[in-house]
Amino acid sequence: MRLLLSLVSLSVLSACGTFTPVVIDTQRNIEKEEITLDENEPIGGEVPHEVNAQVNKWVKYFTGRGRRHMERYLSRSTRYEAVMKQILREEQVPEDLFYVALIESGFRSSARSHANAVGYWQFIRGTGRAYGLQINAVMDERRDPELATRAAARYLKSLHTLFNDWYLAIAAYNVGENRVKRLVMRYQTRDFWTLARRRKLPRETINYVPKYLAARMIAKRPTQYGFDKVEYQPGLDFETLQVSYPVNLKTLAGKLGIAVDEFKEFYNPTYLTDYAPTTKKRGGLTLRIPKGKLYAAQEYALESKVIDVAQMNRLLNTKYAYHRVRRGDTLSGIAVKYRTSIRTLKRINRLGRRNLIRVGQRLNVPLYSGARIVASSSSSKKVASYSGQKTIHRVRRGESLGVIAEKYGVGLSKVLRANRLSKRSKIYVGQKIIIPGKHSIKTTQRHGSSYVVKRGETLLGIANRTGVSFSNLLKYNGLNRRSKIYVGQKINLTASRSVASKKLHRVRRGETLSHIAVKYGVAIRQIAQANGIKRNHRIQIGESLVIPH
Structure with a gap:
């Protein structure tokens, strides 16, 4: 029946003079033709080539203001080009997707975005792990040119399977597949340029695909665009x-x-x-x-x-927590809060020398409070062991090696030798320190009932040095945990009559200075004077305030 209809259609078209009939062998069995694909042929074809005003805008940028960036990217591109393109062919995706890495990272393994995307292909942690990349405190396979390229190829292939369009797949690589999927369903179009023209995508994504196309055009024909003096790096052999x-x-x-x-x-x-x-x-x-x-x-x-x-x-078992930077935060403050060092924070977050962080930035912070660990090999020295009589001291918050040595009445040099440390060594809360010989904590002699602050000292350090509890030290001096002290300041080590005769109020949630003043029947000015604060001072929950009579 299907054959008869075909013959009738051919007769009609022939009669109209618009078609020349082809002789069909009706005796031959018509079988479904098997389609065979080359194993390295890209699934879904090549990425289309399109030039429009948006693409030309980026060509103008890369050949103008952004020229130095493009020269640097092109210079690095040859380092792993052969390896990466081979992997893309093996995964049956267009090898021109290689240039996605150019606009993502500039072919820099240590590249890190504001969203904590890492490596040549800028994977975030979740997506990287979903595509088989291992990420921990010792290794990050998002930085590996081969493993990350294979993961990126598979991710892009799955995006193309979802959208059946390379432009949408590349856009989804930038903004996420769920965002693009919602827009495709809402506006019933699979045309990237339509969504971009209607400004339904984020600005970064609207520019992402044209930027990729412009970079690909320049990278494939650099001399045509004036990049004829680029010093290409040799491919790594x-x-x-x-x-x-x-x-x-x-x-x-x-x-x-x-x-x-x-x-x-x-x-x-x-x-x-x-x-x-x-x-x-x-x-x-x-x-x-x-x-x-x-x-x-x-x-x-x-x-x-x-x-x-x-x-x-x-280190392998270490997992990171996240800290969102707030106004007033510093690296040193964050390091103290999470019981780590500035150096560790800079290393795990790939920060520069200037220690610049911004409000809203998310920082990795280690969950354990360990000292810096250095890899050791067969040629390395083993950890120090002390065979003589010893006392073990567990480091407390605010203590230094000097403070610990003074507590036990032992010379600092002896403590350093027993623990194989130097004067610059960092210690951490909970660390065990060997004190040579049998000792008990030396009672610190106090000069009367007060202590004069010296350079570099903190309230916590003074509490440890003098044997007065930190909370009592704050109470005796009408201070709180955020109070600042200065060199030469006198710190009360006992409750003076003036302090003992005053009431202390611990701030609770929802309270203000005016509420507290009304509660005790005093003026805000009197509370401010008694505590050395301003009238518009923002009090914190748990802060102790002296209430004058």
């Missing part, structure tokens, strides 16, 4: 070393005669510390070794094996 044990990268790089920064940044950017751990997921440990040095690396790998595996496992 490397071999891979596979071992079944963790390796100290610093030790291995030293034995191979390579700068450790170069060995980590260019060849093995995955690793955030000197540790390179094994993982079950990857079946051991794979390292990139410069071409020609593989034999030497195989020989030196065992000598570079990590001995202190316990420390490495402690």
Whole structure:
């Protein structure tokens, strides 16, 4: 019946003079033709080439004000271009998606966005893990050029499967698939340019696809756009070393005669510390070794094996909490709050030397209060052990090595030697400090009933030094935890008559100075004078206020 209808249609078209009939062999069985695809042929075809006003705007930018940025990106692009494009072909996506990494990170493994997206392809933590990337305190596979590229290819492929359009897939890579899916369903269109023209997408995403297209045009024909003097970096030529044990990268790089920064940044950017751990997921440990040095690396790998595996496992099991920066926050204040160091905060957040943070920024903070851990190898010294008589002191908040030594009446140099520390060593709350010999805490001699503040001292340190509890020290002096002290200030170590005769009020939720003044039948001015604060002072919950008679 289907054949008869086809013949009738052909006869009609022929009669109209618009079609020349083709002779059909009706005796041959008509079978469904099997479609075979090349295993490396992109699914969904290539990314379309389109030039419009939006694309030209970005071409003008990259060849004008943004020229120095594009030159830098093009210079880096050749470092991993062959490797990345090969992976894109293997995953059956267009190799031109390589240029998405150009506008995402400028081909920089350490790139980090304001949203904490990391690496060449700028994965956020959740998406990276969803596509098989491992992220912890020792390693971040979002920084790996091969693993991250494979994850990005699979993510982009799934987005194309969802939208059946490469422009929408690239837009969703930027803003998220759910946002784009809602817009497609609401406005019943799969045309990116229609959504962009109606300004239904975020401004960044409206610019994202034209920016990609402009960057691709320039990168594929750089001389045509005036980029004929770019100094392209040579592609990294490397071999891979596979071992079944963790390796100290610093030790291995030293034995191979390579700068450790170069060995980590260019060849093995995955690793955030000197540790390179094994993982079950990857079946051991794979390292990139410069071409020609593989034999030497195989020989030196065992000598570079990590001995202190316990420390490495402690780091591997570390998880981050998040701190949202508020007005008035500083790195030092955040470090004290989470019992860590400024250096650790800068390292895990990839901050620069200037310590600049902004309100609303989200910072990674470690959940444990540990000292800085340095990778150790077979050539490293073991942790100090003290064989003589000793007393163990557990560090409290606000204590320093000098304060601890003075408490036990022991010289600072002896404490440093017993713990194999230096004067610059950092200690942390809860750390065990060896005090040589049998000691009890030395009772500090007080000068009368007051103490004069010296340079660098804090209220907490004075409390520890004098043996007065911190809460009593605040009460005796009419201070609170946020009060500032200055050099030469006299601090009461006992309750004076004037203080004892006054009432103390602990601020509760919802209270203000005016409420408290009415409650006790005094003027706001009197409370402010008694506590050394201004009348418009913002009181905090839990703050102690002196109430004058």
